[in-house]
Amino acid sequence: MSLNMLGLGAQRLGHLEQAMRYLLDCLRLGQQLMNEEAITVALGNMATVYSTLGHHEMALRLTEQSLEISQKIAFVPFTANMLANLAQAHFDLGNHEQALGMAKEAIGFAHNNAMSRFECYARVTLTDTLLALGRAQAACRVSQSGLRVARWAMDAEGESLLYWGIGKAKLALGELDKAQEYLQVSLDFAVQAKSPTQELDVQETRLALAAAQGDAALATQIGERITKLKDQLYSSDVQQVVQSLTAQLHQQLNPGTTAAILPWDAELMELTRTLKRANMSLAHRAAHEPLTGALNRPHFQLRMQKQLDSLQPGDLLGVIVCSLDHMKTINELFGQSVGDALLVSAVHRLRETLRSGDLVGRLGSDEFVIMLNFMAQEEDLEHVMHKVLHALRQPFEIRDQLIHITASLGGVVVPRDGQMVEALFKNAELTVQKVKAGGMEHRSFMPT
Numbered sequence: 001m002s003l004n005m006l007g008l009g010a011q012r013l014g015h016l017e018q019a020m021r022y023l024l025d026c027l028r029l030g031q032q033l034m035n036e037e038a039i040t041v042a043l044g045n046m047a048t049v050y051s052t053l054g055h056h057e058m059a060l061r062l063t064e065q066s067l068e069i070s071q072k073i074a075f076v077p078f079t080a081n082m083l084a085n086l087a088q089a090h091f092d093l094g095n096h097e098q099a100l101g102m103a104k105e106a107i108g109f110a111h112n113n114a115m116s117r118f119e120c121y122a123r124v125t126l127t128d129t130l131l132a133l134g135r136a137q138a139a140c141r142v143s144q145s146g147l148r149v150a151r152w153a154m155d156a157e158g159e160s161l162l163y164w165g166i167g168k169a170k171l172a173l174g175e176l177d178k179a180q181e182y183l184q185v186s187l188d189f190a191v192q193a194k195s196p197t198q199e200l201d202v203q204e205t206r207l208a209l210a211a212a213q214g215d216a217a218l219a220t221q222i223g224e225r226i227t228k229l230k231d232q233l234y235s236s237d238v239q240q241v242v243q244s245l246t247a248q249l250h251q252q253l254n255p256g257t258t259a260a261i262l263p264w265d266a267e268l269m270e271l272t273r274t275l276k277r278a279n280m281s282l283a284h285r286a287a288h289e290p291l292t293g294a295l296n297r298p299h300f301q302l303r304m305q306k307q308l309d310s311l312q313p314g315d316l317l318g319v320i321v322c323s324l325d326h327m328k329t330i331n332e333l334f335g336q337s338v339g340d341a342l343l344v345s346a347v348h349r350l351r352e353t354l355r356s357g358d359l360v361g362r363l364g365s366d367e368f369v370i371m372l373n374f375m376a377q378e379e380d381l382e383h384v385m386h387k388v389l390h391a392l393r394q395p396f397e398i399r400d401q402l403i404h405i406t407a408s409l410g411g412v413v414v415p416r417d418g419q420m421v422e423a424l425f426k427n428a429e430l431t432v433q434k435v436k437a438g439g440m441e442h443r444s445f446m447p448t
Contacts, residue, residue, distance in 0.1 A: 037078075040069040044082050051085075051092065052197060060089040077118075080110040084121040091125050091132075094356065099129045116149045120158035127165035131172050134348055140169035157198060160189035164202050171209055172348075174341035174398040179209050200229040204290075211291045212340040289362050291340060292347040300361030301421050304371055308419055317414040318372035318381040321428040322350070322388060323436070325406045327366035334401065341398050342405070353391040354384070367432075369425070381411045408435040 047062035067082035069075075083106035091099035106122035109115075123146040130139035143165030150158035163186035170179035183206050190198040203226050210219035287299035295303065307317060324346060331339040343366070350360050350370065359371040372384055388409065395402040410431030418424045 036069055036073050037075055040066045040073070040075060040078055040082075043069070044078060044085065047085060047089070051089065056089060056092040060086070060093065063089050076113050077115060080106070080113055080115040080118040081121075083109055084118045084125065087122055087125045087129075091129055096129050096132055099125060100133075103129060111149070116153035116155055117158050120146055120150050120155065120161045124161045124165045127169060131168060134352060136169050136172040140166055140173070143169065156189045157193035157195050160186045160193060160195070160198055160202065162186075163189065164198075164205065167202075167209075168205055171205065171212065171341075172344070174338065174345075176209060176213055176337050176341070180206075180213075183209060196229055200226065203229065208290050212337055212344070214336045214340070292344050292362055294347050294368060295359060295361035297361060297363055300359060300369060300371075301425075303359055304424075305421050307371065307373065308414065308421065311415070311419075316375040316378060316380075318370075318375050318384065319412050319414065319424050319428050320370040320372070320381070320385060320388065321363070321410045321425070321432050322368045322370060322392075323408045323432050324366040324368075324392070325408060325436075327405075330403065330405070334398075334403070338398050338401070338403075342396055342403060345396050345398065346392060346405075349391050349394075350388065353387050363425075369428070375413075378413050378416065381413055385409050385411050408432050410435060 043062050044066035047059045047066060050056075050062065051059035063082055063085045067079065067086055070078040070082055083102065087099050087102035087106050090096075090102055103122050103126035107119055107126065110119035110122060123142050127139045127143045130136070130142065143162045146162050147159065150162055163182045167179045167182035167186055170176075170182060183202060187199065187202045187206070190202050203222055207219060207222045207226065210216075210222055287295055289296045304319075311317070324343075327339060327342075330342065347360060347362075347368070350368065354360065354370065354372075357373045359373075361369045361371075363369050370384075370388070372381065375381065389407060392405060392407045395404050397403075410428040410433075412418065412424055412427045412431070414424065417427050
C-alpha cells in the first residue's frame, strides 16, 4: 500500500510519470501476493492518472474493473471512491444520463459510510452534469448542500471542489459577482490543499468569468498562471512515458491472473495506440474558445474538413451559420457581462437542440456555425433550422431578467452547395446577409 500512497501523492503533485511507475509496481506486487485490496487501489489510482491526461475510455475501463474488485471484497472506502470516479468517467465521455444516476448513487453511498471526500467528488460531478443539462439552479443547490460535510471533515480540497461547483453554477446563471466570490474561495482552498490539478480547473473557470466580465487584464494574469500549471502538469515527456508504461502493463501482468483483473485485455493494445496522440485535455482547451465553449473557427474548419474528406457517395451534410440579431443593442441596454452570459446560454441551448454528433463553432462575436453530420435527406436542414429558431426565440433568464432574441440563419447542403470549407462558409454567410437585408424571414437557403 505504500507504493499506492506514493503513486497517489505523485499524481496530486502533477508528477504523472512517477505516479504511473509507482502504481504499476504496486499492481505487479499485488498480483504476486494475490492481494486484491492492493490491486483495486492500484487500478483505481491509475484510472485517475489516465483521466487527468484526458484518456477517458481507459479511465472508464480501469475504474469499472477496480469497482468490481472493491465491491467483491467489501472494501468500502475504495468502493465510495470508484463510484464517484465512475460517475466522472461517464460525464467526461458525455454519457450524461449514466453520470447523473451514478453520481447520485455515489453521493448516497459515501454519505451513508461517512466518506466526505468522495461525497464531494460525486457532488461536483452531479453539479457539472446538471449544468450540462441546463439545470443551473439545481446544480448550485447540489454543491451548496455538500459544504457542511466538507467543513465538518476539515477537508480543504473537498471545500475547494464544492465552492468551484457553486461558482460554475453562478457563472451559468449570469451572477458574475457571486461567481467571482465563490471561485476565489475555491482557489484559496485549492492552494491550501496543494493540489495543482484542482487549481488548474478553478483557474480555467476564472478565465471564463474574466472573459464574461470583459476584464482583459485579469484574463491575461489568469492565462499566465494557467500556462505555468499546464507546464507543471503536462510536461512534454509525460505522454511518451505513459505510453511505455501502458505497454508494460499489457506485457508484464501475471498471466495467471490477467483474465480476472483485465477481461478487456484484448483491447488494451488499441487503447495504448491512442496514447500517441497529443494530450486530449490540452487539445480540448486549444480547440474551444473560452467564453462559450464552442469550437473556435480554426478547429471547426479542421473538423469539418475531416468530415468532408470522409464523405461517401450519397452522404449529406448540413452547414448552418447562425447570427444572433441586435446583440449590440442588448450589450448597450444590459451591459457586456449580460451579453456574454446570453452568448453562453445560447450555445448551451443550441447543443440541447442538436444531436450529440453535430458540431457548434463560434465564427465571430455574435455569429456561430453548426455542422449537421450525415443527414438522411436535404429537407432535414430546414427542419433543424426551424428547431434552432424556435429554441432561440424562447426567453433567456439572465440575472433575473427575461431577454428575448431572434436569429438569422443561412443554410447550405453538402455536396449540393459545395465541398470546400471556405466556399461553404461563404455561401452560408451570404444567405445570412440576404436574411438580414430582407428584414422579414429569419432563415434562408442557397438556391437549388
